[in-house]
Amino acid sequence: MKIKRLFTMEGESPYASIEFEKRASVIRDPDGSIVSKWDNVSVPKHWSQVATDILAQKYFRKSGIPKHLKSAKEKGIPDWLQPSLYDKAKDDQEISEADSSAVDTTVSETDAREVFHRLAGCWTYWGYKHNYFDTEEDARAFYDELCHMLANQMAAPNSPQWFNTGLSWAYGLSGPAQGHFFVDPKTEEVMPSKDAYTRPQPHACFIQSVKDDLVRDGGIMDLWTREARLFKYGSGTGSNFSDLRGDAEPLSGGGVSSGLMSFLKIGDSAAGAIKSGGTTRRAAKMICLDADHPDIERFINWKVHEEQKVAALVSGSKTIKRLIKDLFEAIHGWENESEKFDMELNKDLRSVAKASRLASMPFSYVYRIIHLSKQGYTGVLFDEYDTDWNSEAYQTVGGQNSNNSVRLNNSFMQAVEQDKDWNLYWRVEKVKAKKEGREPVPCKKLKATELWDEIAYAAWASADPGIQFDTTINEWHTCPADGPIRASNPCSEYMFLDDTACNLASLNLLQFRDPKTGELDIAKLHHGSRIWTIVLEISVLMAQFPSKNIADLSYKFRTLGLGYANMGTYLMVNGIPYDSAKALAICGAVTSIMHMTSYSTSAEMAKEFGTFSGYEKNKDNMLRVIRNHRRAAFRAPDSEYEGLTIKPVGIDSQHCPPELLKAAQQDANMALKLGEKYGFRNAQVTVIAPTGTIGLLMDCDTTGIEPDFALVKFKKLAGGGYFKIINNSIPPALYKLGYDDSEVSDIGNYIKGHARLDGSPCINANILRTKGFTSEVLKRIEEQLPTAFDISFVFNMYTLGESFCKETLGLSDEQLGDFDFSILKHLGFSSKEIEAANDYICGTMTIEDAPHIKPEHYSVFDCANRCGRKGKRFIAPEAHIRMMAVAQPFISGSISKTINMPNEVNITDIKEALSSSWHYGLKCNALYRDGSKLSQPLNVNVEEYLWDEDEVEGGIAAEKPEQVQIAEKIIHRYIAKRRKLPHRRSGYTQKAVIGGHKLYLRTGEYDDGTIGEIFLDMHKEGAAFRSLMNSFAIAISLGLQHGVPLEEFVEAFIFTRFEPNGMVSGNDSIKMSTSIIDYIFRELAISYLGRNDLAQVNPDELQASAVHTQNKDQPEFDNEQVFSERTLSTEESLAFLEQKESDFEGVDFALLKNSDSKPEQVHAEFTGNSDFGVDTSTESWETQERSPKTLVQEARMKGYEGEACHTCQQFTMVRNGSCLKCASCGATSGCS
Structure with a gap:
């Protein structure tokens, strides 16, 4: 081939026009340890x-490379292309000259x-x-062009290529075989791999039978083993489980099957265990099931029911824990010793026991607590x-x-529209009927709309x-x-035959844009599509696979996965609304150019090396599909x-x-x-594909076919920290729309x-300054403002x-x-002035x-989510579906994309979106309603509505029974109590150095x-970090x-992991953190x-005698002015009270045996968390922080999902296909 x-x-040099520089990069192992x-x-x-x-953390080979x-x-093979081998002689010589065997000979x-x-x-x-190039010059051109494209972030292969490819060729690495197989190109026989590196495993996507x-x-148990091998190497796999018999289906040897779901639970546990074992990301798997399977209803509702269990565990555990504490206190707080264990005589115990019964707590627990109390226990x-x-x-x-995905064929969709019945079949009966040439006998009949309703609700x-449209796919x-x-x-x-694999690569569309005209450079797109199709084809040739069958079929059919990223960014920088006819036309044309160029390149390779093995058998069907691709490019009439x-x-x-259409x-x-x-190769x-991690490597603002998610981004600094920048797409888009520099x-x-x-x-x-602010104070304020x-x-x-605040x-x-105290309001500024x-x-x-902006241009800057506190606009779900619809006719496989929907959508909206996807010809669709997962916090605007005092007091209060309003107001006054510190207080100051960063910790104590x-105090740190630490201390x-x-x-906070960390000096007990x-x-x-137990050095002999007093009397509690009184609906108020009481209950006494004395009182029961949400339970960081000043809500305002990254703990997770991706470190929650 000519290149x-x-x-x-x-x-x-391919890097002649590219300047390189040295930088620092913080590297974390996958588990962050x-x-x-x-x-x-x-x-x-x-x-x-x-x-x-991303490159340094994930893709650099960090160890084991021979120095020589x-x-x-x-x-x-030309000299410049020769493989490398380990030069042991030079290693031995270096060790000998150094006169030490401790010389590190690896880099x-x-x-x-x-x-x-x-x-x-x-x-x-x-x-x-293997003769893919006509001449050595063509091979050199191929190499140089690839190096240039990688360095200029024009394209990137999927992650397994970065991990594995070239380790043997470049560094001579070798290792024991890992049970992989490959196909010998000369004999086309499947062979076991002899070592781990000669042939890399570049494939990311697998489908297994x-x-x-x-x-x-x-079979079933063998699949879990095969899945485990893929999970171990960070790949994802999917399977259709429809062949497995349903629950209570007769077995040939007598008895009945335990059903599909019993086996899915085993596979789910296995995948979860591998995730827990420390792989780079969670085990990623897809479970598909045909809609006529006997267990389809249980499958559809599987996750719904499991999330209900989570809700029950959370609320039940908090309720029972609170009631157990109340029972112990009711018993030990009763003054009459002879009555304290008797429910009839101890009215406090009786009251808590009744509350326990009303809360559906197992009554055996009440008796258990009574028995433990008789034995002297004060807690459990x-x-x-x-x-x-x-x-x-x-x-x-x-x-x-x-x-999870349900496979729906056209018969089902038509049955829904026509309100017809839908049949479920035993698996054995369906196979038997096919062999006998008859219609199978259904085991159950139900309305198609009933199943459709269940799918939509789930x-x-x-x-x-999710939904996969089986007829359209096939x-x-x-x-x-x-x-x-x-x-x-x-x-x-990736959608293809069972037991095949696909390796992926994506083009960064923004890098194929002409910087002068802003238009797509079609010649570059042609060139890039051709080069990377060849890369993916060569990757099939050199690959090893995790099983013999996958190696055989993947080699025979040679499926590739070329795609692109940054479509949303390309549209925005050119001033084109994502939801517009022009955007749809451009997306279709660009996708068609890439797709058809790739198929042309495949045909070109077929001319040189022959078609894929299954081509002749499938020739007519394949050419039919290609003709349909072509018809879509010409927008042919439906009849053609x-x-x-x-x-x-x-x-x-x-x-x-x-020019794009042409x-x-x-x-x-x-x-x-x-x-x-020539046929096709x-x-x-x-x-x-989602282009999650590689999208970040290419600095893509948007991944795959997605629109942008926010107008403000947070750029990471080399030394750590972030600063706020406007989305890179906005200025060129505004210029394109005719705005001048000042505008x-x-x-x-x-x-x-x-x-x-x-x-x-x-x-x-x-x-x-008129209010007493000095230049020094103003300077400190200015330092904080950029972040x-x-x-x-x-x-x-x-x-x-502190001195300025008090004295000036x-x-x-x-x-x-007082956390709720506003210095700005104290200075006389009104809420409107502050805003x-x-x-x-x-x-x-x-x-x-915004100033100057024309309302007709708003749509250019619409994002997947509402932007900021004031933003109301976002791209409608139907627009996402339309964009997928114009790209799908020019894609061999499918489109990985989740349709984001706001929290307020109803089940009918879900049905309409799914039905629309089918009518538009999509192969699949997955919908994500904001807040539908318990683990995801609600949108910030929703939470603000729920906890807006004025609205609650003025609106809902009028509709509630008077006695409920009074009761709730009393409770809110009660929990608003605060324990004051004395004006002159004791405490201590501890100085320490953690990972080279100096910290002063000071405490203040009550008289007891x-x-x-x-x-x-970390006075030498940056202003943003210092302010964050100060705010944390206040909270x-x-x-x-x-x-x-x-x-x-x-x-809640021990073992949290982030920089700075490591060695601790200055503390006698703690040496590492x-x-x-x-x-x-x-x-x-x-x-x-x-x-x-939390100290590395036993502090028993080291503890300084603190300046504590031994006063064991109850501390003074003063009622403070109530700063909010809420009246909520019964359901909301009960949930609020239960949550607050359980979150702030007293210390677990951990089976402290104390039969002689009354348990020491704790004060959690007299307090609660007030409106600003100082809550330390894990849940609070996700769902209970009410103020928009919290990390979760800040993240939502930035356009992120509001969940913390499991690797770096940053709140920078964005939805990426069906998974989540961290914009800070590149970690994903799945296979993307």
Whole structure:
């Protein structure tokens, strides 16, 4: 094959036009346990820090590379392309000269060019060795073009390529075989791999078959083993389980089957165990089931029921724990010893026992507590669960380790529309009827609409199952003679025969845009599509596979997965609304160009090397599919399509740019012409994958076919931390729409804020000076503004200084210690003035109502989610479906995309979206309603409505019975009590150095020696980090003063992991910590709770005698002014009270045996968390933080999902296909 140069010059380095620089990158192991910092990572200068970290964290080979290498001198291979071998002689010489066997003779990858060379060189070597290039010059051009494209972020292969490809070729690495297989290209026989590295495993997507057999090869238990091998290497797999017999289906040997679901639970547990074992990401699997399976209803509702169990575990555990505590207190708090255990005489015990019965707590627990109390126990351990995704509650229930999809054929969809019956069949009966040539006898009959309702409700309630349209999928099948397509990979982009695999690569569309005209460079897109089709084809040639059958079929059919990313960004920078006819036409044309160019390249390779093995058997069907692709490019009449029930959406010639339309149609003609003449080398060539991690590596603002998710992004700094920037797409889009420099600047400042006091309305430097603010204080304020989301974050004691607040502003300790106290309001600024200043300084994070912007241009900047606090616009679900519909006719496989829907949609909306997807000709669809998962926090706007005092008081209160209003107001007054600290208080100061960062921890104590406040000082750190630590200390102090036990804080925060961490100096008991927060609560636990188990050095002889007093009297509690009284609906109020009481209940006494004395009172029962939500349970970080100032809600305002990344703990998770992706570290929640 001839390879032309488009980006490089012969004789020049492929990096001639690219400047590289050295950077630092923080590296974490997948489990986050080890943290190291590299100061010599070389990357292209234009790469972001996130892209740098992705390459260094995930894709650099970090160990085991021999320092000394030599050429393999393989016959027939040019010197520049020779494989490398380990040069042991040079190692021995170095060790000998150093006179030490401790010399390290291995190195790691630290330069991006080393990785590019490893990948491009390996592909070129295998291609050259097997005659894919006409000449050595063509091979060199292929290598140079690939290196240039990788360095310029124009394209990237899937993650397994970065992990595995080229390790043997570039570094001579070898290792024991791992049970893989490959096909020898000369003999086409399947052979076992002799070692782990000679042939890489570049495939990410697998589909595996499963037979209705328990233990033999290909059966149920064998599948779990095959899945485990894939999960171990970070790949995903999908299977259709429809062959497994249903519940109570007769067995041939007598008895009945335990049913499909019993086996799915085993597989789910196995996948969960592998996830827990420390793989790079969770086990990713897809479970497909045909709609006529006897267990289909249980399958549809599987996740719904399991999430109900989680809800029951969470609320039940909190309720029972609270009641157990109340029972112990009712018994031991009763003064008359002879009556305390008698329910008839002890009215407190009787009252709690009645409450226990009303709460449906097993009454045996009441008697158990009474018996324990008689034995002298004052408490008992009782686990409390929460809705965190990684919590024990979710680990306890099933169905959490797979994406589930129901396979619906056209017969079912038509039965729904016509309100017909739908039959379910025993599996054996269906097979038997097929053999006998008759219709099977149904085991159950129900209305199709009933099943449709269940699907819609389950998708609405738990985001599963997704839908795969079986008839549509198989009508576009290129190889039906070898069997139907029955399943997909976990993200649903790869759909083909069972026991096959696909390797993926994606083009970054923005890098194929002409920077001068803004239009797509069609010649570059042609070139890129051709080059990367060849890369993927060579990858099939050189690959090894996890099973013999997968190796055989994958080699025979040679399916490829070329796709793209940044479609949403490309549209926005060109000023084209995502939901517009022009955007749809462009998407269709671009997808067609890539797809048909790839098929043309496949036909070109078929001319040279022959077609794939199954082509002749499937020739007529494959050419039929290619003709249908071509017809869609010409938007042919429905009557012209061959063998399609649902006609596709073709390219709209009226709205498509002429040059794109012309190219798409010419490419379609060429692909069909070449295919008819030479056939095809590959059964499939394209998919649209989520491009999760590799999308970040290419600095893509949008992944796959998705729109953007926010207008403000947070750019990562090399030294850590983030700063706020406007979305890169906005300025070029505004220029394209005709706005001038000053208008673009004004709009940008409206969105992201000016980050300065100068020019701010109402609150600026001049006004603040009149109120006593000095230049030094104003400087400290200015330092905080670039990273602030709200100016109230900045105006606090820790930024302004305690002495300034007290002496200049005249604030009291009580005011400064009150989290709800606003310094800005104290200074006389109104809410409207504060809001105006906040919009000017911190920005609105939306373009709505921006200066100069024309309302007709709003749609250009619409995102997948509402933007900022004020944003109301977002892209409608139907628009996502339409965009998928125009791309699907030009994709061999499918499109991995989840349709995001707002929380307020109803079940009818779900049905309409699914039905619309079928009518548009999509192959699959998965819907995600915001907040449908218990583990996901609600949208910030929803929570603000729920906890808006004025609305609740003025609206709902009027509709409630008077007695309920009064009762709830009393309770709210009761829990608003706060335990005041004395004006002169004891405590201690502890200095320590954690990972090279100095920290001062100061405590404040009550007269009885219990802790009431903490202060944290890291004065040499950056302003943003220092402010965050100060705010954290305030939150903890307020929690302590409102009755949150220190024990709860300790359990919540120890073992949290982030930088700085590592060695601790300056503390006699603690020598290592996983973070500053971990250190703080270890120190407090040791000093105040006697938790010596958290110390590395036993502190029994080391503890300083604290300045505690031994006063055991009850501390004074003063009623404070009630700052909110809420009246809610009965359901809301009961949930609120139950949650609050359980969250802030007293310390577990852990079976403390104390038969002689009355249990010491704790004060949690007199306190609760007030409106600002100081709550330390794991759940609170996700669902109970009511203020928009919390991490979760900040994340939602930024456009993120509001969930913490399981790897780096940042709240920067974005939806990516059917999974979540972390925009900070690249970790994913699935296979994307």
